[in-house]
Structures are given as structure tokens and as C-alpha cells.
Amino acid sequence: xxxxxxxxxxxxxxxxxxxxxxxxxxxxxxxxxxxxxxxxxxxxxxxxxxxxxxxxxxxxxxxxxxxxxxxxxxxxxxxxxxxxxxxxxxxxxxxxxxxxxxxxxxxxxxxxxxxxxxxxxxxxxxxxxxxxxxxxxxxxxxxxxxxxxxxxxxxxxxxxxxxxxxxxxxxxxxxxxxxxxxxxxxxxxxxxxxxxxxxxxxxxxxxxxxx
Amino acid sequence: xxxxxxxxxxxxxxxxxxxxxxxxxxxxxxxxxxxxxxxxxxxxxxxxxxxxxxxxxxxxxxxxxxxxxxxxxxxxxxxxxxxxxxxxxxxxxxxxxxxxxxxxxxxxxxxxxxxxxxxxxxxxxxxxxxxxxxxxxxxxxxxxxxxxxxxxxxxxxxxxxxxxxxxxxxxxxxxxxxxxxxxxxxxxxxxxxxxxxxxxxxxxxxxxxxx
DNA sequence: TAGATTGTTAATCGATTAACAATC
DNA sequence: TAGATTGTTAATCGATTAACAATC
Numbered sequence: 001x002x003x004x005x006x007x008x009x010x011x012x013x014x015x016x017x018x019x020x021x022x023x024x025x026x027x028x029x030x031x032x033x034x035x036x037x038x039x040x041x042x043x044x045x046x047x048x049x050x051x052x053x054x055x056x057x058x059x060x061x062x063x064x065x066x067x068x069x070x071x072x073x074x075x076x077x078x079x080x081x082x083x084x085x086x087x088x089x090x091x092x093x094x095x096x097x098x099x100x101x102x103x104x105x106x107x108x109x110x111x112x113x114x115x116x117x118x119x120x121x122x123x124x125x126x127x128x129x130x131x132x133x134x135x136x137x138x139x140x141x142x143x144x145x146x147x148x149x150x151x152x153x154x155x156x157x158x159x160x161x162x163x164x165x166x167x168x169x170x171x172x173x174x175x176x177x178x179x180x181x182x183x184x185x186x187x188x189x190x191x192x193x194x195x196x197x198x199x200x201x202x203x204x205x206x207x208x209x210x211x
Numbered sequence: 212x213x214x215x216x217x218x219x220x221x222x223x224x225x226x227x228x229x230x231x232x233x234x235x236x237x238x239x240x241x242x243x244x245x246x247x248x249x250x251x252x253x254x255x256x257x258x259x260x261x262x263x264x265x266x267x268x269x270x271x272x273x274x275x276x277x278x279x280x281x282x283x284x285x286x287x288x289x290x291x292x293x294x295x296x297x298x299x300x301x302x303x304x305x306x307x308x309x310x311x312x313x314x315x316x317x318x319x320x321x322x323x324x325x326x327x328x329x330x331x332x333x334x335x336x337x338x339x340x341x342x343x344x345x346x347x348x349x350x351x352x353x354x355x356x357x358x359x360x361x362x363x364x365x366x367x368x369x370x371x372x373x374x375x376x377x378x379x380x381x382x383x384x385x386x387x388x389x390x391x392x393x394x395x396x397x398x399x400x401x402x403x404x405x406x407x408x409x410x411x412x413x414x415x416x417x418x419x420x421x422x
Numbered sequence: 423t424a425g426a427t428t429g430t431t432a433a434t435c436g437a438t439t440a441a442c443a444a445t446c
Numbered sequence: 447t448a449g450a451t452t453g454t455t456a457a458t459c460g461a462t463t464a465a466c467a468a469t470c
Contacts, residue, residue: 010461012416016409020390034427043394046427047463054429062428063470079412080419098309099407108408109415149418173418175411179231183254190421192414196310197319198227199405200386201290204320205223206401207360207384208291221437245451257451258439265453273452274446 011052015075017042018049022072034065081109085173087149088114088141090162092122092132095177096153100127110149114141135162142169149173156180222263226286228253229260233283245276292320298360298386299325299352301373303333303343306388307364311338321360325352346373353380360384367391 021041025033035046035053042049053059053066059074060066076082087110089096096115105112115132117123123134133141141147150171154162159178166174173190176182182191232252236244246257246264253260264270264277270285271277287293298321300307307326316323326343328334334345344352352358361382365373370389377385384401387393393402 008461009413013409013413015416016406016412017392019412020409036427043392045463047465048461050428051430051462058429060428061470062468063426065427078416080415081412083415083419085415085418094309094312098305101305103407103411105411108411109418110411149414172421173414175414181228181254188421190414190417192410192417194405194407194410195227196314196405198224198231199403200314200316200319200321201227201230201292202220202224203360203384203386203401203403204291204294204296205226205289206403207296207320208294210383210399210401219437247451256439258441259437261452262438262454269453271452272446273444274450276451 007055011055014044014048014052015079018052019072019075019079022068022075025068026072031068032065033068033071035060037065079109081107083109084111085109085149086111086113086145086147087151087175088112088116088147089127089151089153090116090135090166091153092117092119092125092127093153096151097127099151099153099177100130112151113145113147116141138165138169146170149175151175151177152182153177218266222266225255225259225263226290229263230283230286230290233279233286236279237283242279243276244279244282246271248276290320292318294320295322296320296360296384297322297324297356297358298362299323299327299358300362300364301327301346301377302364303328303330303336303338304364307362308338310362310364310388311341323362324356324358327352349376349380357381360386362386362388363393364388 018038021038035049038049039046056074056078059071084106087105089100089112092115100112100115112128112130115127115130116135116138117132118135120134122132125132148171150163150166150173152159152163152174156179159176159180159182163174163182167189172188174182174192176191176193177196179195179197181193229249232249233244246260249260250257267285267289270282295317298316300311300323303326311323311326323339323341326338326341327346327349328343329346331345333343336343359382361374361377361384363370363374363385367390370387370391370393374385374393378400383399385393385403387402387404388407390406390408392404
């Protein structure tokens with residue numbers, strides 16, 4: 001199981017994809033699959049899928065394949081989706097609101113418990129039943145709650161300072177939408193960067209290579 | 212220059228990062244840098260940075276380093292940011308609106324010229340000065356405009372059908388926020404997937420590995 | 423049993439890093 | 447010139463693919 005060896009990030013990033021396709025099979029009431037079938041659906045080699053899964057243990061049965069429900073649950077457990085890590089949103093602007101409304105946090109391993117913004121006009125409004133608080137209330141909030149993760153939807157200019165103060169308050173992970181890289185001086189902090197701007201530039205490159 | 216060999220996607224994905232850090236240097240009025248200095252700022256090896264840049268030509272000067280402004284412009288050109296590819300948004304829900312308001316399309320190689328949604332309540336409203344049109348008007352719009360790229364902020368259920376009809380209308384690239392993989396039967400289509408859900412699950416894994 | 427498909431080892435491929443000659 | 451730093455080749459490392467024995 002996890003923590004045993006050291007699984008490469010490349011493997012981990014493929015797991016949500018497997019999870020997604022297994023969910024589709026579930027919805028079609030297909031209860032059995034094989035690395036070959038998955039490879040055709042997902043567009044990877046069967047060999048890679050077997051290698052990936054075997055990082056975590058033997059979920060299949062020789063001569064048979066994989067049980068869809070079982071494999072789905074196992075991958076969910078590996079990804080920690082059976083837990084709900086407490087998370088807060090910092091920055092309730094356009095992007096923060098959209099992310100909050102859009103994501104199914106509970107089924108992705110998180111529970112959103114607080115939303116914060118510096119703009120007094122937003123404070124008091126609610127998103128998904130959670131009232132937006134003033135950033136100044138962060139200290140008090142952490143006194144009563146222990147959110148482990150912060151979702152950063154704040155301008156790049158304030159991101160370094162705010163992320164540092166969140167670390168000081170005890171945050172251990174960031175889902176970072178700011179156009180900057182959060183660097184952890186402390187190594188016990190995990191970061192998942194979503195660089196939309198970088199992604200758009202990559203698309204620009206791909207488009208420019210067409211024809 | 213581009214198109215010559217075959218540049219790996221791993222290299223391309225680092226270019227926006229270089230671009231970002233060079234922009235910072237520009238803003239600090241620093242006009243000269245070196246692979247060593249960049250490597251410390253960005254957190255990659257100097258060797259890799261030199262390798263990456265040399266995929267596209269020698270932008271540096273031995274014994275001196277790189278001219279910040281020049282390198283910034285060159286990377287911008289490689290990424291095609293000196294062009295503005297016409298793009299449309301499909302789906303003006305929470306996420307679509309946020310992306311539209313949030314992104315600086317012009318400086319990322321694109322020009323947003325149309326927004327479409329199926330919801331009649333949204334049609335007629337404007338985002339960033341662009342009026343939301345009904346999806347039924349897509350044909351007419353393509354008759355007058357030739358958008359090359361579509362930004363998909365639509366539910367996964369309708370994504371396959373809509374992306375196919377957009378391909379039929381002449382779209383050559385997708386920035387896909389739907390929770391599904393756009394697969395191009397036709398190989399002349401480029402796709403950049405933004406799987407927020409996958410990213411969140413990856414964070415869940417990282418958090419679960421802490422301590 | 424025969425057929426199928428896994429789990430796993432070995433081979434290949436590609437990407438990163440190291441080293442150094444070229445040269446500003 | 448001496449020092450610095452690139453451009454580039456060679457060495458290393460890691461990830462993907464192929465092959466096959468194990469076994470259901």
C-alpha cells in the first residue's frame with residue numbers, strides 16, 4: 001500500500017484518469033474489465049496500466065482481469081478519496097466562486113469549511129451555503145478549526161505573503177491557482193499548482209504547430 | 212526554429228514557466244541573467260534550462276549569459292504569443308465566466324470573439340463586452356468568423372457531441388475544462404485538457420502521504 | 423485441461439544531468 | 447589574457463514497453 005516504496009508522480013497523475021474511466025464502466029453496469037480493454041479506452045498501453053496498478057498491489061486476477069467496482073474503490077482509497085480533508089478557499093473572486101461551485105469536493109477527498117476574502121463587499125455573501133469571511137478572521141477560524149488545505153484564488157502579488165501566513169497557521173497543502181509557484185521552505189508542505197495561464201500558452205504553441 | 216525537429220511536450224511545458232520568471236526579472240529592470248541564476252529561481256538544473264533553450268536555437272552568449280528582454284521575446288514567439296488566434300467560449304456557466312474574466316487572452320496568444328450557451332437566460336448577457344449567443348447560432352457565427360479554437364466549459368455529458376460538431380465547423384484546437392478526454396479521430400486537432408478534478412485528486416493523494 | 427490475462431522481470435527508449443570544449 | 451558561461455556531446459537515470467512465466 002501507499003508510503004511503502006516511492007511512487008512516481010507520473011503514476012499518481014494517471015490514477016484519476018483510471019478512476020474516471022472505471023466510473024464510466026460502472027455506470028454502464030460493466031463489472032469486469034482487463035488491462036487490454038482499459039488501454040484501448042484510455043489510450044495507454046496495457047503494460048503501463050498493469051505496471052501502475054502493481055505499484056499498489058495486485059488488484060487483478062490472472063486469466064480473468066479486474067473487477068470494476070473493486071478496482072474503482074481501491075484507486076479511490078489510494079487517492080485518499082475515502083477521507084475528507086478540511087479545506088478553505090482564500091479569494092472569493094470570479095475564479096474562487098467558480099471553483100467552489102464547480103467542484104465536487106466531497107467525492108474528491110475534501111470538505112470545504114471556510115471561505116475568505118479581503119473585499120468587504122463580498123464578506124457576508126454565501127457560496128454553497130458557506131458564508132464568506134474577512135481574511136482578518138483567519139486567526140480566529142484556525143483557533144476553532146484545523147483546515148489542512150488552502151485553495152488559493154488570489155492575485156500573484158499577494159500569494160507569497162498569504163501562503164506563508166497560512167503555513168504559519170498550520171496549513172499543510174495548497175491547491176494553487178495563483179500565477180506563481182508556491183515554494184515551500186518547509187518540506188512538509190504539498191502543493192498542487194493549477195497554472196491556467198501556462199496551459200493556455202501551451203495550447204497556443206500546439207495551435208501554432210498545426211498544419 | 213519550431214517545426215524543425217520534434218520538441219518534446221515536457222520541454223514546451225517548461226517554457227511558460229521560464230516566460231513567467233523572465234517577466235519578473237524584466238519588472239525588476241534586470242537585463243541580464245544566466246542559466247545558473249534562472250535555475251536557482253525556478254528550481255531546475257542549469258543544464259536542463261540550457262538544453263531546453265537550445266532546442267530552439269542559441270539565445271545566449273558564451274561567457275555572458277542571456278539578455279532578459281531578448282529571451283523573453285524569443286520564448287513568446289516560440290509559444291506563438293505574438294499571434295492572436297481567434298477563440299470562442301462554449302458554456303457560460305460559473306466556470307466559463309470565471310475563465311473569461313480571469314484570463315489575459317491577448318497576451319497568451321488568443322482573441323476571444325464569441326461566447327455561446329444553451330441556457331436562454333444567459334443569452335443576451337455580456338462578459339467582458341462580448342454578448343452571449345445561443346448555441347444554435349454557432350453555424351451562422353462560423354459563416355462570418357473562423358474561430359480556430361474552442362474553450363469548452365460544458366458538462367461532460369454533452370462534451371463529445373459538441374466537440375465533434377465544432378470540429379465539423381472547422382475548429383482545430385480545444386482548451387477543454389470538461390471532465391472527459393477529448394479524443395480527436397482526426398489527427399489535425401490539438402487539445403489541451405485542464406482536468407481540475409484530476410488535479411484535486413492528485414492533491415488528495417499528496418496530502419494523504421504527509422507525515 | 424486450454425485459454426486468458428495477470429504480475430513481474432528484462433529490454434528499450436527518452437529525458438535529465440554531467441562534463442567540457444568553444445568562445446565571448 | 448583570464449574568467450565566465452554558453453552550446454553540445456556523452457553518461458546516467460528513470461519511465462515505458464515488451465516478454466513471459468505464473469496461475470486463475
